[in-house]
Amino acid sequence: MRIGELARRTGVSERSLRYYEQQGLLVSDRSPGGQREYADRAVDRVILIQELFAAGLHSKKIAELLPCMRDPDGGPNERATPQLVTDLTAERDRIDRMIADLATSRAVLDDVITTAAQEL
Numbered sequence: 001m002r003i004g005e006l007a008r009r010t011g012v013s014e015r016s017l018r019y020y021e022q023q024g025l026l027v028s029d030r031s032p033g034g035q036r037e038y039a040d041r042a043v044d045r046v047i048l049i050q051e052l053f054a055a056g057l058h059s060k061k062i063a064e065l066l067p068c069m070r071d072p073d074g075g076p077n078e079r080a081t082p083q084l085v086t087d088l089t090a091e092r093d094r095i096d097r098m099i100a101d102l103a104t105s106r107a108v109l110d111d112v113i114t115t116a117a118q119e120l
Helices: 003-010 014-022 042-054 059-068 082-119
Strands: none
Touching: 003 014, 003 042, 014 042, 042 059, 059 082
């Protein structure tokens, strides 16, 4: 499929797809006319990349992790290493800290909202 189709199917801009390719996160072939052509499995790869970005990972870390992951489920493959497990555990711990901080912020807002609503 061409880049426009991949963008449409994943909801990711063509510019982002080119960036993913530039960072080594995504691979395309070239048509005789020089246009990018992606395999169907690129849809799952782009969705996985988006999920990893949403989890707060940066492109360099994603590039390190992708070769150790299977598409589309993201499970470990034969290239998984103890360092991968350490890195993923650290990322999960970071996300857990963010969740706890957000829960605390929400509780503060709940208190403010409750107090403000009682005074109205």
